[in-house]
Amino acid sequence: xxxxxxxxxxxxxxxxxxxxxxxxxxxxxxxxxxxxxxxxxxxxxxxxxxxxxxxxxxxxxxxxxxxxxxxxxxxxxxxxxxxxxxxxxxxxxxxxxxxxxxxxxxxxxxxxxxxxxxxxxxxxxxxxxxxxxxxxxxxxxxxxxxxxxxxxxxxxxxxxxxxxxxxxxxxxxxxxxxxxxxxxxxxxxxxxxxxxxxxxxxxxxxxxxxxxxxxxxxxxxxxxxxxxxxxxxxxxxxxxxxxxxxxxxxxxxxxxxxxxxxxxxxxxxxxxxxxxxxxxxxxxxxxxxxxxxxxxxxxxxxxxxxxxxxxxxxxxxxxxxxxxxxxxxxxxxxxxxxxxxxxxxxxxxxxxxxxxxxxxxxxx
Amino acid sequence: xxxxxxxxxxxxxxxxxxxxxxxxxxxxxxxxxxxxxxxxxxxxxxxxxxxxxxxxxxxxxxxxxxxxxxxxxxxxxxxxxxxxxxxxxxxxxxxxxxxxxxxxxxxxxxxxxxxxxxxxxxxxxxxxxxxxxxxxxxxxxxxxxxxxxxxxxxxxxxxxxxxxxxxxxxxxxxxxxxxxxxxxxxxxxxxxxxxxxxxxxxxxxxxxxxxxxxxxxxxxxxxxxxxxxxxxxxxxxxxxxxxxxxxxxxxxxxxxxxxxxxxxxxxxxxxxxxxxxxxxxxxxxxxxxxxxxxxxxxxxxxxxxxxxxxxxxxxxxxxxxxxxxxxxxxxxxxxxxxxxxxxxxxxxxxxxxxxxxxxxxxxxxxxxxxxxxxxxxxxxxxxxxxxxxxxxxxxxxxxxxxxxxxxxxxxxxxxxxxxxxxxx
Numbered sequence: 001x002x003x004x005x006x007x008x009x010x011x012x013x014x015x016x017x018x019x020x021x022x023x024x025x026x027x028x029x030x031x032x033x034x035x036x037x038x039x040x041x042x043x044x045x046x047x048x049x050x051x052x053x054x055x056x057x058x059x060x061x062x063x064x065x066x067x068x069x070x071x072x073x074x075x076x077x078x079x080x081x082x083x084x085x086x087x088x089x090x091x092x093x094x095x096x097x098x099x100x101x102x103x104x105x106x107x108x109x110x111x112x113x114x115x116x117x118x119x120x121x122x123x124x125x126x127x128x129x130x131x132x133x134x135x136x137x138x139x140x141x142x143x144x145x146x147x148x149x150x151x152x153x154x155x156x157x158x159x160x161x162x163x164x165x166x167x168x169x170x171x172x173x174x175x176x177x178x179x180x181x182x183x184x185x186x187x188x189x190x191x192x193x194x195x196x197x198x199x200x201x202x203x204x205x206x207x208x209x210x211x212x213x214x215x216x217x218x219x220x221x222x223x224x225x226x227x228x229x230x231x232x233x234x235x236x237x238x239x240x241x242x243x244x245x246x247x248x249x250x251x252x253x254x255x256x257x258x259x260x261x262x263x264x265x266x267x268x269x270x271x272x273x274x275x276x277x278x279x280x281x282x283x284x285x286x287x288x289x290x291x292x293x294x295x296x297x298x299x300x301x302x303x304x305x306x307x308x309x310x311x312x313x314x315x316x317x318x319x320x321x322x323x324x325x326x327x328x329x330x331x332x333x334x335x336x337x338x339x340x341x342x343x344x345x346x347x348x349x350x351x352x353x354x355x356x357x358x359x360x361x362x363x364x
Numbered sequence: 365x366x367x368x369x370x371x372x373x374x375x376x377x378x379x380x381x382x383x384x385x386x387x388x389x390x391x392x393x394x395x396x397x398x399x400x401x402x403x404x405x406x407x408x409x410x411x412x413x414x415x416x417x418x419x420x421x422x423x424x425x426x427x428x429x430x431x432x433x434x435x436x437x438x439x440x441x442x443x444x445x446x447x448x449x450x451x452x453x454x455x456x457x458x459x460x461x462x463x464x465x466x467x468x469x470x471x472x473x474x475x476x477x478x479x480x481x482x483x484x485x486x487x488x489x490x491x492x493x494x495x496x497x498x499x500x501x502x503x504x505x506x507x508x509x510x511x512x513x514x515x516x517x518x519x520x521x522x523x524x525x526x527x528x529x530x531x532x533x534x535x536x537x538x539x540x541x542x543x544x545x546x547x548x549x550x551x552x553x554x555x556x557x558x559x560x561x562x563x564x565x566x567x568x569x570x571x572x573x574x575x576x577x578x579x580x581x582x583x584x585x586x587x588x589x590x591x592x593x594x595x596x597x598x599x600x601x602x603x604x605x606x607x608x609x610x611x612x613x614x615x616x617x618x619x620x621x622x623x624x625x626x627x628x629x630x631x632x633x634x635x636x637x638x639x640x641x642x643x644x645x646x647x648x649x650x651x652x653x654x655x656x657x658x659x660x661x662x663x664x665x666x667x668x669x670x671x672x673x674x675x676x677x678x679x680x681x682x683x684x685x686x687x688x689x690x691x692x693x694x695x696x697x698x699x700x701x702x703x704x705x706x707x708x709x710x711x712x713x714x715x716x717x718x719x720x721x722x723x724x725x726x727x728x729x730x731x732x733x734x735x736x737x738x739x740x741x742x743x744x745x746x747x748x749x750x751x752x753x754x755x756x757x758x759x760x761x762x763x764x765x766x767x768x769x770x771x772x773x774x775x776x777x778x779x780x781x782x783x784x785x786x787x788x
Binding site for chain 1: 486488557563653753755
């Protein structure tokens with residue numbers, strides 16, 4: 001009996017700390033996106049280290065859940081995938097730790113430091129960039145009026161004369177306000193300055209007023225694809241990766257309209273409050289999962305551009321369909337004639353104010 | 365009789381203690397035993413429900429972040445008159461730098477920036493950007509700070525910035541509640557929001573109005589079904605009951621999406637109407653992404669909550685009452701209206717309370733089918749909980765919603781009487 005107990009105690013002592021380090025909970029968006037991460041990062045990492053990775057598809061409620069966990073003092077997540085704007089909010093709220101990008105992340109194969117390789121993508125001290133995606137327009141090729149050219153991008157959404165039919169837009173001010181001003185003739189450099197003034201906001205709302213009656217407002221990206229697939233709208237804004245899978249994988253009669261696509265970033269944040277042991281584990285994973293090759297690998301599963309400059313030349317073919325992924329990337333020169341980058345700092349300041357105004361405008 | 369009155373002391377029990385006392389003890393023991401029986405439930409409800417909800421509701425007035433992050437500054441601000449229009453003096457700037465250096469060390473300054481940004485646009489980046497530079501200052505040796513701070517960001521030379529900090533430096537604030545009713549806390553007292561930001565009162569009104577519409581449609585549709593259920597032969601009634609319960613067992617999201625398929629412009633109903641020629645192809649009906657869509661989908665989803673209480677009350681109404689009424693010369697209608705209907709009112713009451721209270725807090729269905737004119741106040745609460753992280757405002761909105769429900773419940777009790785509500 002006594003030996004048995006000792007044996008048990010010894011095994012527990014040996015197994016317990018090891019077992020804790022053998023598991024990681026990684027939070028992401030679910031669906032095709034989590035699948036691409038699993039193929040490109042998780043599975044190779046598990047094969048290399050034996051660490052099991054548990055996926056939790058909660059990124060949509062990422063920051064609120066992180067905050068609730070912090071208040072309850074019970075952190076169950078190891079790494080969280082967030083959009084850059086949310087990452088910034090998490091950083092401000094003290095929910096994520098600040099990292100030294102050069103120390104934490106691998107250098108590029110040619111020796112360029114991580115912070116130079118990622119460059120402008122590092123928009124917050126807590127943010128570890130991963131992909132560039134874009135919010136852009138898709139249109140129904142079969143509903144295109146006869147004799148008209150395919151819509152080029154966002155500005156054709158405001159052109160009801162040449163392109164009649166319903167539009168789908170996101171039920172929030174970000175991107176819509178910028179598009180309204182850009183298509184009303186405001187120069188790209190002046191957009192955010194204009195939006196800061198009451199006249200600029202009024203101008204944007206006036207432009208949106210011209211299509212308000214013809215617009216269906218969506219709140220999740222899947223809705224936008226459903227609206228397009230059912231022919232409920234002629235054109236709709238949504239994320240380019242969703243459009244890619246609807247067009248290429250599901251063969252829907254949908255075309256891309258890239259002009260004035262809005263670049264946005266997605267990446268990792270490390271939650272604040274991890275134990276040293278878990279933190280070391282997470283850092284090891286992040287080092288592996290954000291190196292040049294891994295980021296390029298992810299692009300074989302989903303049409304989002306890698307955030308590292310050094311990964312771009314390595315982007316190849318789709319893993320199962322065998323098509324070249326290059327032309328489907330938001331960063332491809334043919335798609336990127338006119339683009340704009342979401343100004344995170346500006347939105348962090350103005351989001352509360354403009355969102356209230358936007359909702360009041362919607363309800364009018 | 366003479367025996368009892370002749371006793372001088374109080375009445376005694378068999379063991380010699382006064383009867384009153386021993387009765388009280390027996391009663392107390394009974395009560396303790398009863399309490400012990402419900403203790404697990406009571407503790408569970410307290411720990412897992414009342415306490416967290418109370419804590420969440422408290423967030424609607426809690427505002428100690430300003431005082432805790434900037435204690436010296438807040439003390440100095442008491443000596444400064446915001447209405448004078450003059451900037452505060454050097455002592456305040458020095459106190460502010462001292463506070464900020466501590467706050468930056470603890471990474472609390474950006475949280476404060478986010479908090480103040482709810483009230484005044486621009487505070488978030490002001491604190492974030494200034495933090496990087498103030499970090500390098502030493503409060504003991506680098507003074508004076510007034511010029512330096514204004515150099516770092518000209519907003520520190522703006523009276524409004526300091527007035528906002530002063531206005532929101534109280535520990536318990538009414539600011540969130542004011543925001544929740546489209547007002548704001550300003551240095552000059554409570555004021556209404558500018559017109560282009562007023563949205564929440566409208567949403568409260570809409571939530572109440574639409575919940576009422578949904579309750580009424582549930583009564584109209586549910587009453588005949590409940591009557592059939594209670595009066596058909598058992599075998600047929602069982603099949604009907606399964607039909608009522610079937611949607612109840614289907615996922616909420618699936619049912620809501622099914623309504624989307626039915627109601628949208630390229631949906632089943634419109635296709636059929638166009639096919640039989642009732643509606644022109646270019647004038648398809650708009651039945652979704654508006655109030656109509658929300659009312660239809662939510663009525664369907666909440667209908668079982670109306671039918672079940674009605675059914676269980678109707679089952680207890682004896683058919684002999686109706687026969688008796690008819691035998692005394694009542695028409696079918698009179699017998700129903702004067703005899704059957706009054707007996708079924710408790711069921712309507714119970715169903716209405718259930719449906720109305722569920723409807724008022726609904727979130728997912730209005731989000732999917734409500735478009736812009738069919739969303740509820742709960743959609744805003746969800747936004748502030750999960751996107752803007754303004755939990756104070758979310759808690760204030762939640763508290764008001766809770767208050768409204770309690771008020772309506774009280775009115776209901778006064779008008780109909782809560783004893784008159786039966787679940788069976």
